[in-house]
Amino acid sequence: xxxxxxxxxxxxxxxxxxxxxxxxxxxxxxxxxxxxxxxxxxxxxxxxxxxxxxxxxxxxxxxxxxxxxxxxxxxxxxxxxxxxxxxxxxxxxxxxxxxxxxxxxxxxxxxxxxxxxxxxxxxxxxxxxxxxxxxxxxxxxxxxxxxxxxxxxxxxxxxxxxxxxxxxxxxxxxxxxxxxxxxxxxxxxxxxxxxxxxxxxxxxxxxxxxxxxxxxxxxxxxxxxxxxxxxxxxxxxxxxxxxxxxxxxxxxxxxxxxxxxxxxxxxxxxxxxxxxxxxxxxxxxxxxxxxxxxxxxxxxxxxxxxxxxxxxxxxxxxxxxxxxxxxxxxxxxxxxxxxxxxxxxxxxxxxxxxxxxxxxxxxxxxxxxxxxxxxxxxxxxxxxxxxxxxxxxxxxxxxxxxxxxxxxxxxxxxxxxxxxxxxxxxxxxxxxxxxxxxxxxxxxxxxxxxxxxxxxxxxxxxxxxxxxxxxxxxxxxxxx
Numbered sequence: 334x335x336x337x338x339x340x341x342x343x344x345x346x347x348x349x350x351x352x353x354x355x356x357x358x359x360x361x362x363x364x365x366x367x368x369x370x371x372x373x374x375x376x377x378x379x380x381x382x383x384x385x386x387x388x389x390x391x392x393x394x395x396x397x398x399x400x401x402x403x404x405x406x407x408x409x410x411x412x413x414x415x416x417x418x419x420x421x422x423x424x425x426x427x428x429x430x431x432x433x434x435x436x437x438x439x440x441x442x443x444x445x446x447x448x449x450x451x452x453x454x455x456x457x458x459x460x461x462x463x464x465x466x467x468x469x470x471x472x473x474x475x476x477x478x479x480x481x482x483x484x485x486x487x488x489x490x491x492x493x494x495x496x497x498x499x500x501x502x503x504x505x506x507x508x509x510x511x512x513x514x515x516x517x518x519x520x521x522x523x524x525x526x527x528x529x530x531x532x533x534x535x536x537x538x539x540x541x542x543x544x545x546x547x548x549x550x551x552x553x554x555x556x557x558x559x560x561x562x563x564x565x566x567x568x569x570x571x572x573x574x575x576x577x578x579x580x581x582x583x584x585x586x587x588x589x590x591x592x593x594x595x596x597x598x599x600x601x602x603x604x605x606x607x608x609x610x611x612x613x614x615x616x617x618x619x620x621x622x623x624x625x626x627x628x629x630x631x632x633x634x635x636x637x638x639x640x641x642x643x644x645x646x647x648x649x650x651x652x653x654x655x656x657x658x659x660x661x662x663x664x665x666x667x668x669x670x671x672x673x674x675x676x677x678x679x680x681x682x683x684x685x686x687x688x689x690x691x692x693x694x695x696x697x698x699x700x701x702x703x704x705x706x707x708x709x710x711x712x713x714x715x716x717x718x719x720x721x722x723x724x725x726x727x728x729x730x731x732x733x734x735x736x737x738x739x740x741x742x743x744x745x746x747x748x749x750x751x752x753x754x755x756x757x758x759x760x761x762x763x764x765x766x767x768x769x770x771x772x773x774x775x776x777x778x779x780x781x782x783x784x785x786x787x788x789x790x791x792x793x794x795x796x797x798x799x800x801x802x803x804x805x806x807x808x809x810x811x812x813x
Contacts, residue, residue, distance in 0.1 A: 336402070336432035337526055343431060343466050344459060346525040348547065351537035354528050355551050362554040368771035373452075380452035380642050381436050384484050386498045388439050388448070391420030395434065402432060413438075413445070413476070428473030429522055435467055436484075444479040447471060448504070452642050454488040454651065459546050461510055468511035469518040481508045486651045491717070492644035501643065501651070539565075539579070541572045562606040564589040566747035569599045569740065598740045605745045611759060611810060612743040632693040633804065634661035635796040637774050638707045646674065648717025654707035656682045658777060660790070660797045661689060667797070669790050679711045687725055694729060697804050699753060699796070701732035733803060742807065753799050760806030765799050768792040 338346070346353035355362055385391060392412055396405045405425040412418045419440045426433055437448040449467060451460055460483055468481050487503045528535055539556060543549050559565055563584045565575050574593050586606040594600045598614070605612045636659050640652045649655075659682070660669045670685060672678040686708060690696060698704055705727055736742045737751055744751065744759055758764050773792055780786045 334427075336427055337430040337529055338522065339431070340433050340463060340466060343522065343525060344463060346528065347459075347462060347521065348545075349537055349542045349549060350525070350528045350535050351555070352549050352551050353525055354531065354534045355554065357529055358534070359554075362551060364550045364553040366550065368769050372771055376642055377452045380486070381450040383498070383643060384448075384450040384502060385422050385437060387484070387502065388420045388437055391422045391437065391439075392418060393422045394425055395423035396425065402427075406432075426467075426470050426474050426476070428470045429519070430526060431466065431470050431522060433467050433470045435471065441479045444477045447478050447481045448484055449482075450502075451483060451485040454486050456483055456485060456505065457546065461507060462514075464507050465511040465514040465518050466522075468508075469515055469522075472515070478508070480506055481511055482506050486642055488651050490644070490651060492649045493647055493717075496643070496645070538581075540576045559584050560586075562586050562609060562745055564603075564606065567599070567602050567606060568748045569596070569602045598743070601743050602740070605743045609745045611745065613811060614741045614743065630663065630693045631695040631697060631804070632661055632663045632689050633697050633797050633801040634659060634689070635699060635793060635800060636704055636707060637770065637777070637793065638703070639774060640710075646714055648714040649710075650713070653710040653714065654703070656707050656711065657774060658790075658793060659685065660793045662797050662801060663693065667794065669793060676715065679715055682711055683708070683715065690725060690727070690729065696730040697800060698730065698732050699800055700734045701727070701730050702734070704730065704732075733800070736807070742810075753796065753803070757799050757803055757806070760810065761802055763802065765795045765802075766792075767795055767799060770796075 342353060342356060345356055394405050394409050394412065396402050402425065406427055409421065409424045409426065412421055413424075421438050422436065424435045424438045426435065435447055436450045439446045439448070447467065449460075449464055453460075464481055464483060468478065471478060482504050484502050484504050487501060490497075490501050539559075543552055543555065549555075558581075564570065564586050565579060565584060567575065567589075570593065578589060578593065586603065589603065594603055601612045601614065604610075636656060638654045638656045640654045642651055644651055644653060655674060656672045656679075658669060658671050661667070670681070672682045686704075708725065733753070733756060737744065737748045737756075740748070744756065746755065746759075754764055754767055768789075773789060777786065777789050777793075780789060
């Protein structure tokens, strides 16, 4: 029998019933999935498969397509009745019109132990809800569970010589919690099924649920009538203030009551939105020490890296930042450097970044946190091979993200979803064809063709060019 809900659609309904309805009845309205989200999906799948090694010898029941759901339901039941089968991967269960696929289920004498794998380093409330739904369905199918556990990544694990699966993962029992939530889950399922039976989508006003706990992929539809400079995008105001002052008739910046503006930053951001101009926080020290007229040498650079959930080098921890390629520009000199995923490559990265930091008065990049985190991760990995003192000083590093997030520069749009393209256009009126970072990184890692690689590096060089143009635009702004 076809199901109405899955694990993902149930969680979607917990966040917003309108999103649940649109996902089922109006999927064509969904926003395009971002490259970052696609990367998260793949990471979750890869970690889930790796965790199967904790319980080797299992039988995989994962459906290859929705058309196999019924077949895999029957196969799961048959396997569980076979006393020779001790472990099943992606076991399929259906109860109360909800279909779920459990990552791992292991025979425990006459009972079973259920395991759900998460690629994260901690357990959120959503994961507990996820587990409670799965327990509800499995229990409803008549399967007696002696335990239900969540498996997640131990961020303190350090790779040495070979991957130790038992140390990479942590396991936490949530059986007591999920048992206590059976009635809550049953009620939530009933509400979601009622929503899906409606002829039209439920009237749910936009609110905090649009972005919490996850950004909804129907924001483009539900927010389509909200002007770009609406006070709803004023990140200096709390969500409570923004949404408590919002109605369908009152969403423009002029509709915001002046009495809610308590801080100087809030007032500056209000004026930026109202006038569509860029404002400067006068407390900024940039104009005194880092204007173009007082800086002799400045380095612009863009770093591409990735942070895999599973470490693969001695001294590496889960989610350590690994440098891949660096593009930098100093005066008329421009260079791009690849770094191999080896001790030699990391040594090259540290030496080059320290050289740039020491030989330039100012380093200007897009994201200091990313750069600093990558530098520290590499030092940790190298210390496991040959400890060395870290004398690196980052006081001359300035970045676009902090200028915006600290409200030193206030743009007439939300500071939480800015892009280099958007900032560049606001400051200079120009745009560059910047290839999505995640796709660019993936293509560079997978490229075996020199011509293709050269084109991709040209795309990366455009990022460095954009960063330089933004710096010049900021200086022009500060000098006025």
